[in-house]
Amino acid sequence: MIDGLSKKKYLELKAPDKDDAVSAKERILRELKQEFGKVRMPCTILRMLHPLCEQAEWKLTVTLGWNGQEWEMLCLEQGSTVERHYGICADLGSTTVIVQLVNCHTGEILAQESIYNEQIRFGRDILNRIFYAKDQPDHLEELRLAAVETFWKAFRKLEEKTGISPESYASMVVAGNMTMVHFLIGMDAFCVFSSPYAVWADRPDFLRASELGFSFPGYVYCYPAKANYMGGDIISGIIASGIADREEVSVFLDVGTNGELVIGSRDFLLCGAGAAGPALEGGSVKTGMTAGEGAVQYVKLDGKEFTLDVIGGGTPKGICGSGIVDLIAELFLRGWVDIRGQLVPEASEKIRFLEEEYAVEYAPSLYFYQSDLDEFLNTKAAAFTMVEYMMNLIGLPMDAIGQFLIAGAFGTHICKESAVTIGMYPDLERERLVLPGNTSLKGAYEMLLHRENLEKAEKIIEKMEYVQFGEVEQFIHLMDGARALPHTDLERYPSVQKKLRELGTWC
Amino acid sequence: MIDGLSKKKYLELKAPDKDDAVSAKERILRELKQEFGKVRMPCTILRMLHPLCEQAEWKLTVTLGWNGQEWEMLCLEQGSTVERHYGICADLGSTTVIVQLVNCHTGEILAQESIYNEQIRFGRDILNRIFYAKDQPDHLEELRLAAVETFWKAFRKLEEKTGISPESYASMVVAGNMTMVHFLIGMDAFCVFSSPYAVWADRPDFLRASELGFSFPGYVYCYPAKANYMGGDIISGIIASGIADREEVSVFLDVGTNGELVIGSRDFLLCGAGAAGPALEGGSVKTGMTAGEGAVQYVKLDGKEFTLDVIGGGTPKGICGSGIVDLIAELFLRGWVDIRGQLVPEASEKIRFLEEEYAVEYAPSLYFYQSDLDEFLNTKAAAFTMVEYMMNLIGLPMDAIGQFLIAGAFGTHICKESAVTIGMYPDLERERLVLPGNTSLKGAYEMLLHRENLEKAEKIIEKMEYVQFGEVEQFIHLMDGARALPHTDLERYPSVQKKLRELGTWC
Structure with missing residues (x-):
C-alpha cells in the first residue's frame, strides 16, 4: 500500500446551504480531519477557493504534502485528479544526478534521467568544490545554483518525455552524501572534511x-x-536494501566516489567508510571510463584472444567498472596475472612493457597497466578488509554473512563470478551475493511512497555505530592479505581454486 | 508572564569538539527541545549557520515563531538580542487601520499608528468594495494590495518613530471583520453578504x-x-474584555461600522449583529464628522447657550459621536427635545425651520436636524433593543447586568451620563458602565503576547450562539419603545427622571 509523503484525495462535498453554511475552508478540512488531522491551508489555496469550488460543483481533489509535522494543502483541483499524482526521487551524486519521476498513485516510475552534476565545472573532485566555496559566499551560491540547475535540467528532460511539468510535483526526496546536501541547501561544506568534523546540518x-x-x-x-x-x-541505501529489517547479518557495501560499508541486521548496525571507490569505478584507470557508449563492459579471455562486449556495439574507447572486474578475473584465471596481482609478461605477447611498466592490450591500442591493476587491487583490498575487520569485531566468520550486497552503479553491472574470482566478494553461495543497483535512488523512491520510512531512517541512524578505520592499527596488515588475487589465503575461495584447477592455471 | 506567538531565546553553546561533534543545527535544536519541542529550521537559517555560529563564538539568539502547529526558527543573531523582540498587532477596520508596534520582551507598546484604509478609494462603504471586487480577480487583487499598502504605510511610520524595521517583526496579529480579512488574504467577499452566507474562510x-x-x-x-x-x-474584543472569563453576565456592544452585541459570562455567550453603527459614529449626521481637528466632542447647554469642547480648540467644523450623544442629552434635559425625540421649536430660537425640517444651531452655522435625530435614535433603539431582546431570551432583567461595555472608537469618548440620559446605556450604577476602548486592537495585543488565547478564541467561538435578529418578529415592536428618550418606560431610568425633575424639565 502506498502511504507516501504526498497525498491526493478526491472529495465530493455538499454545496453550502442555509442549514450548513460552513465556510469553504472548514468544509474541506472537516472532510480531511479524520484521515489527516489538522491540515494547513496556505494563502495560495485560500485564494483558489473562489471560483473553483463552485465551478467544480464542490467535487474537488486536494493535494497534501507532509512537512514533517503536519499535512499542508498544496493544490486544489476540479474533479478527480488523484491519478495525476507525481513525485520525484533523486540520487544526488557528485558526478551523476539520477532523477526518477514517479506516479505516486500507482508507484510506477514514469521516467528516469541521469545527468552530470553541473557542479563538475567547479571541480570533478568533491574536495576541489569544497575549497572553491570555502568562506566565499558567492562561490558557494554558484555551487548551490549549479546543483539546482542540474535538477532543473533533469526536470525539463522528464517533462519532454512525459509532458508532466515540474510545477505539478507534489513531493521530492533527495538522497545524497553530506557534502552534496550541504551544497544543495547552500551551506559551506569545509566542515565535512575538517576537524572536529562537526557539520552545519546533517x-x-x-x-x-x-x-x-x-x-x-x-x-x-x-x-x-x-x-x-x-x-x-x-541511510537511503539501508532502507532500500532492507538489511535493518532482517534477522540474518548482511554486508552492505556501497561503491561510489567513496566506499561505505554497513554490516548488520535488525539487531545491530556497524558502519564505516573509506576511500574505496574511484578505482573500482574505473576512475583512476588510465583507459577507464564510465559505463557509456564505447565502454568495454564485459570481457572473456579464451587463453589467447579477448572477446569484448562494448556498450553500443561500436569500437571500444575504454573500459568501465564491470569490464575491469571481468578483465582482471580473466587475466588471473588464465595465468596472465599471478596471485600477487602482477602481470606475467611471458603469458602473452599482448603484455608489453610500455611507459616504464607492463601493460596488457585488452583491445586494439587500449592498455590496462600494472599501475591500474595495483590501484584497483589496493582499493579492492581496502573494501574487503573493511568487511573482514568488521566481521571480526562482531565475532562472526565471513561465511556467516546472510547477504553480501554491493550497491552503486558499479555494483549493478559487474559479473558476480568475476567479482568472486578477484576476491571482491567472499566465496559465498551466489544467491547470497546481491547486486541491488542504485540503492540510494531506490531508498529515495521508498521514502517518497512510504512515509513510515521517516521513522525507520531515524531509528537506523540511532542504531548505527560508526567505526573509524583510520584508527585501526591492524588495518594495513589485514589489507596486505586482501591485496592478493583473490586473497593470500586461497582456502577461503574454494570455487576460485576449482576454476583455476579446471583451467590448469593452478600455480 | 509573556508567552506569546514569537519567542527569542539566548543560547550559550559549547563549540563542537572531538567529543561532541554534533552538527550546528542539532546543537541548537537540542538546546531548544525541552522548551519548544521539535523546532523547524528553514533554509534561510541553515544558510546563516556559517559563519555566524563561529563568529558569535556560539553565543546566539534564536527567534522562534509559532505557526499553529510547531515553532519555526525565524532568525539567528549573534549575542543576546532577546530585548530586541518586536511584534505587531492590528485592528483592521474598513475605515481606519490601527497598528501597534509592541516590544514582546516587555509588553510595552512602542508606537501606534492609525491610518485610513487605502481601500477607501474603492468605496467608503464596504459593500461598494465587495461589488467592485466581485468575480473580478484583478479588482480583488487591487483591494488586497490596498490593504497590504495600508499596513506598509503604517509600518514605515512606525519605523520613522522607533527605528525598528518591518523586517524585524517576529509576529503579527490582525483583528478584522470577515470582509476585511477576506480582502487582506485576497478572497472574494461577496459571500459575506449573500445567501447562504457561506464564506471562503472564517x-x-x-x-x-x-x-x-x-x-x-x-x-x-x-x-x-x-x-x-x-x-x-x-472575538478579539471578547478576549480583551474578559467577559467570557467572568461569572457575572456582561453586555458587550461594539459600535463601529456595524453594531455587534455579545451577552454572556464564562458559562454562555449569545451574540448578534445589526446595522447599528454609522449613525452613532456621526456618519449619517449632516454635519457629522469623525473625531478629529475641529470636531465638537463635548456639549453643555445651560438652557440658553451651548458650551462646546472642540478638538484642537479652534472653530467647530462639525460634530463627532461623543458630541452628538452630549448634544442630544443636553437638548433633552433642557426640554428642547421631547421624550419622543422631536425638536421643540418653542423652546429656543436656536431651533429653526430649515430645508423643510426643524434643526438646532448648536454652533455658528452648524445645525443638527430632526432627521439626524431620528436616524440617531433609530440606531440607538436598534442597539438597545438587541440588548433587551437578548436579556429576555436569557430570562434576566436589565439590572442583572454586571458590566455593560460599549467598545469601539465611538465608545471611548462618550460621556457616560449623556449616554444614559438618551437611553444608550441602561440606568445602571456608573461603575458598571464600561468604555473599554478599541477592544479589537487590545485583543490582538493580548493574542500577540499570550499564546493561550489561541485556544481561548476557539472555545469562545464554540460557545457562542448566534441570534438572527432579522428573524425576530417582535423586534420592531420592541424598538418602538426604545426610540423614545431615554425610553417609553421612563421608570427604567430613575437617574434621568431625577435630573429632569431637578432641572424642572419634567414634562
Missing part, C-alpha cells in the same frame, strides 16, 4: 521546495546522515 | 507573512470569526 528534514529553488509548492525531504562520510545516500 | 489561522505581502519571516495570525457579521474583531 538532518535537513523537510525543506520548502521554493526555498531550494524549485517551482512546486511542496516540500523536499533530504535523507539524514549518520556521519560526515556516512551520508543520506547510505 | 478561520485563516496562521499565514506566512511573505504570502500576505509582508517582509518579515514569520507568521500572521488573523483572528477567527464566529459568523459573517460576527468577525474576528469581535
Whole structure:
C-alpha cells in the first residue's frame, strides 16, 4: 500500500446551504480531519477557493504534502485528479544526478534521467568544490545554483518525455552524501572534511521546495546522515536494501566516489567508510571510463584472444567498472596475472612493457597497466578488509554473512563470478551475493511512497555505530592479505581454486 | 508572564569538539527541545549557520515563531538580542487601520499608528468594495494590495518613530471583520453578504507573512470569526474584555461600522449583529464628522447657550459621536427635545425651520436636524433593543447586568451620563458602565503576547450562539419603545427622571 509523503484525495462535498453554511475552508478540512488531522491551508489555496469550488460543483481533489509535522494543502483541483499524482526521487551524486519521476498513485516510475552534476565545472573532485566555496559566499551560491540547475535540467528532460511539468510535483526526496546536501541547501561544506568534523546540518528534514529553488509548492525531504562520510545516500541505501529489517547479518557495501560499508541486521548496525571507490569505478584507470557508449563492459579471455562486449556495439574507447572486474578475473584465471596481482609478461605477447611498466592490450591500442591493476587491487583490498575487520569485531566468520550486497552503479553491472574470482566478494553461495543497483535512488523512491520510512531512517541512524578505520592499527596488515588475487589465503575461495584447477592455471 | 506567538531565546553553546561533534543545527535544536519541542529550521537559517555560529563564538539568539502547529526558527543573531523582540498587532477596520508596534520582551507598546484604509478609494462603504471586487480577480487583487499598502504605510511610520524595521517583526496579529480579512488574504467577499452566507474562510489561522505581502519571516495570525457579521474583531474584543472569563453576565456592544452585541459570562455567550453603527459614529449626521481637528466632542447647554469642547480648540467644523450623544442629552434635559425625540421649536430660537425640517444651531452655522435625530435614535433603539431582546431570551432583567461595555472608537469618548440620559446605556450604577476602548486592537495585543488565547478564541467561538435578529418578529415592536428618550418606560431610568425633575424639565 502506498502511504507516501504526498497525498491526493478526491472529495465530493455538499454545496453550502442555509442549514450548513460552513465556510469553504472548514468544509474541506472537516472532510480531511479524520484521515489527516489538522491540515494547513496556505494563502495560495485560500485564494483558489473562489471560483473553483463552485465551478467544480464542490467535487474537488486536494493535494497534501507532509512537512514533517503536519499535512499542508498544496493544490486544489476540479474533479478527480488523484491519478495525476507525481513525485520525484533523486540520487544526488557528485558526478551523476539520477532523477526518477514517479506516479505516486500507482508507484510506477514514469521516467528516469541521469545527468552530470553541473557542479563538475567547479571541480570533478568533491574536495576541489569544497575549497572553491570555502568562506566565499558567492562561490558557494554558484555551487548551490549549479546543483539546482542540474535538477532543473533533469526536470525539463522528464517533462519532454512525459509532458508532466515540474510545477505539478507534489513531493521530492533527495538522497545524497553530506557534502552534496550541504551544497544543495547552500551551506559551506569545509566542515565535512575538517576537524572536529562537526557539520552545519546533517538532518535537513523537510525543506520548502521554493526555498531550494524549485517551482512546486511542496516540500523536499533530504535523507539524514549518520556521519560526515556516512551520508543520506547510505541511510537511503539501508532502507532500500532492507538489511535493518532482517534477522540474518548482511554486508552492505556501497561503491561510489567513496566506499561505505554497513554490516548488520535488525539487531545491530556497524558502519564505516573509506576511500574505496574511484578505482573500482574505473576512475583512476588510465583507459577507464564510465559505463557509456564505447565502454568495454564485459570481457572473456579464451587463453589467447579477448572477446569484448562494448556498450553500443561500436569500437571500444575504454573500459568501465564491470569490464575491469571481468578483465582482471580473466587475466588471473588464465595465468596472465599471478596471485600477487602482477602481470606475467611471458603469458602473452599482448603484455608489453610500455611507459616504464607492463601493460596488457585488452583491445586494439587500449592498455590496462600494472599501475591500474595495483590501484584497483589496493582499493579492492581496502573494501574487503573493511568487511573482514568488521566481521571480526562482531565475532562472526565471513561465511556467516546472510547477504553480501554491493550497491552503486558499479555494483549493478559487474559479473558476480568475476567479482568472486578477484576476491571482491567472499566465496559465498551466489544467491547470497546481491547486486541491488542504485540503492540510494531506490531508498529515495521508498521514502517518497512510504512515509513510515521517516521513522525507520531515524531509528537506523540511532542504531548505527560508526567505526573509524583510520584508527585501526591492524588495518594495513589485514589489507596486505586482501591485496592478493583473490586473497593470500586461497582456502577461503574454494570455487576460485576449482576454476583455476579446471583451467590448469593452478600455480 | 509573556508567552506569546514569537519567542527569542539566548543560547550559550559549547563549540563542537572531538567529543561532541554534533552538527550546528542539532546543537541548537537540542538546546531548544525541552522548551519548544521539535523546532523547524528553514533554509534561510541553515544558510546563516556559517559563519555566524563561529563568529558569535556560539553565543546566539534564536527567534522562534509559532505557526499553529510547531515553532519555526525565524532568525539567528549573534549575542543576546532577546530585548530586541518586536511584534505587531492590528485592528483592521474598513475605515481606519490601527497598528501597534509592541516590544514582546516587555509588553510595552512602542508606537501606534492609525491610518485610513487605502481601500477607501474603492468605496467608503464596504459593500461598494465587495461589488467592485466581485468575480473580478484583478479588482480583488487591487483591494488586497490596498490593504497590504495600508499596513506598509503604517509600518514605515512606525519605523520613522522607533527605528525598528518591518523586517524585524517576529509576529503579527490582525483583528478584522470577515470582509476585511477576506480582502487582506485576497478572497472574494461577496459571500459575506449573500445567501447562504457561506464564506471562503472564517478561520485563516496562521499565514506566512511573505504570502500576505509582508517582509518579515514569520507568521500572521488573523483572528477567527464566529459568523459573517460576527468577525474576528469581535472575538478579539471578547478576549480583551474578559467577559467570557467572568461569572457575572456582561453586555458587550461594539459600535463601529456595524453594531455587534455579545451577552454572556464564562458559562454562555449569545451574540448578534445589526446595522447599528454609522449613525452613532456621526456618519449619517449632516454635519457629522469623525473625531478629529475641529470636531465638537463635548456639549453643555445651560438652557440658553451651548458650551462646546472642540478638538484642537479652534472653530467647530462639525460634530463627532461623543458630541452628538452630549448634544442630544443636553437638548433633552433642557426640554428642547421631547421624550419622543422631536425638536421643540418653542423652546429656543436656536431651533429653526430649515430645508423643510426643524434643526438646532448648536454652533455658528452648524445645525443638527430632526432627521439626524431620528436616524440617531433609530440606531440607538436598534442597539438597545438587541440588548433587551437578548436579556429576555436569557430570562434576566436589565439590572442583572454586571458590566455593560460599549467598545469601539465611538465608545471611548462618550460621556457616560449623556449616554444614559438618551437611553444608550441602561440606568445602571456608573461603575458598571464600561468604555473599554478599541477592544479589537487590545485583543490582538493580548493574542500577540499570550499564546493561550489561541485556544481561548476557539472555545469562545464554540460557545457562542448566534441570534438572527432579522428573524425576530417582535423586534420592531420592541424598538418602538426604545426610540423614545431615554425610553417609553421612563421608570427604567430613575437617574434621568431625577435630573429632569431637578432641572424642572419634567414634562
